[in-house]
Amino acid sequence: MSATEPLMEVRDIEKHFPLTRGIVLARRAGAVKAVDGVSFDVLRGETLGIVGETGCGKSTTARLMVRLLEPTAGTVRFEGEDITRLRGGRLKAVRRELQMVFQDPYSSLNPRKTVGSIVAEPFAIHGLHTERAERREQVKGLMDRVGLNPEHYNRYPHEFSGGQRQRIGVARALALGPKLLIADEPVSALDVSIQAQVLNLLRELQRDMGLTLVLISHDLSVVRHMCDRVAVMYAGKIVELAENEALYSEPSHPYTRELLAAVPGARSDRRTITG
């Protein structure tokens, strides 16, 4: 396996959700083509951005990549292995390498569990660090790594602010030492002054741990700041995929141009933000 080989290859994936009519005798009445033939590579160590508006299929794509959903057609290869139809133990093993950070730090953490047990749950699922004291040390190390006070091990999610909760989500995703981290709108639920903290954390982790990061976002300026390459999705398809600089300076697809023009106040050639 060479280092230049992509970490993940996504080929022609489709995800159609059936629409049914009738309650007792449900008949298929068509399908929502949430993802409609998408192909791209995720390169080792890069940050790939996927941008698009509500309903363009970007979150569905993320879920297909980590096999939280099974595609209707197409393949997803991770390190050369086709993971599209994996089941059981083999799927569980691959999941260790693919982790996800979710959008809403309020609903993605179980309110009745302590932070320590939330972060330790991946260990429990995969039967790692079974010795109690060792598990605790691992969890504390992770909490420290994402900028949380390890002494807050026994606290509950409600005792943390939104930004801190998102750090808990990141710590949980890192627990198994994944190769690929997919962050689905990781900062859109956070206050502006806190967004920058979480974005900086993701960048540091990526650099220090050699992670490959896929960032899903509707926010073009966040993606520009974070990503090496950017895919623009529209109606279930990728309409443009380009290097960061090229996409923002010379967008070639009309939809990308429209998206960029729509961002209020973010360009300095208009009445604008400096600093």
Next chain:
Amino acid sequence: MSTVEEPPLLRVEDLRVEFPTEDGVVKAVDGITYEVGRGRTLGIVGESGSGKTVAAMTVLGLTRVQGARISGRVVFEGVDLLGLDEGALQRIRGNEIAMIFQDPSTALHPLYKVGAQIVEAVRAHQDVTKAAARKRTIELLGLVGIPDPGTRVDDYPHEFSGGMRQRAMIAMALANEPRLLIADEPTTALDVTVQAQILALLERLRAELGMAIVIVTHDIGVVAEMADEIAVMYAGRIVEMAATETLLNRPEHPYTWGLLRSIPKLDGPRLERLEPIKGSPPSLIDPPSGCHFHPRCEYAQPDHARIDPELLPLPDDPSHSVACLLEPQMRRKLWEESV
């Protein structure tokens, strides 16, 4: 132009709103003062918990819940709205002052046709027949850019997209040609292309109808293009207020600096890292002593934990006010060094 200065359309004076809770008294709005002139747009920018929404809702008497303690003055066209009873306020609400809310999918009743809901708003304040109100509704839907308004008037809210629902909310708000429109995060729930359309629509309506707008948002980018003036709120107070150009190019308050710096840009060099504001927004039950921002301010001096700064106009620009204990020369130097 007369030489005598015209009184502003709206003047909010030392407004305070407190909510007693089990954990203590939440000082949601802690003494704010601002004015909005006829046909002007004021942007109120703040993060969640800064009191911006409570401040906006209080103008319309929407925070008069049991136990809420409200003081100060809200003078609209020479009348203090805080002194009015519910009935008198009802005649102003939706008539002379209208409000649009953040989430257009929850602000419309799902079981009534969109048109019927706007007809209701028209007839609440105007003595017109149903037919006339319906005609006006179709006209309003056309004005806010709903295609084929004569047909869409009979649609239910679920048949509208998010952007169309927000347009319908704006149509409803405009039903009685208000002189003031309060828009609370009008585009936050919308996609960026739809957001641009809604902002352009508000701008056009302001120009055509001459109404004033107060736009409340966490996104300084939204008000950068629309507002004549911007007020920045932090922990229930206005910490800086100035003309939009001035606030964006020569901000004086370290919190405003932080807000501007922590947002990634669409052009200019890509930075290695963003400069976040350290810490998190404070509790409004037990706000920090002295300058409320001092625990997060990198330029805080020891006595800033003791002295509470007032919002004062700058000596050389009375239209620019700031509540900061740093020396003006010092602030200017710090900002210029960082740009």
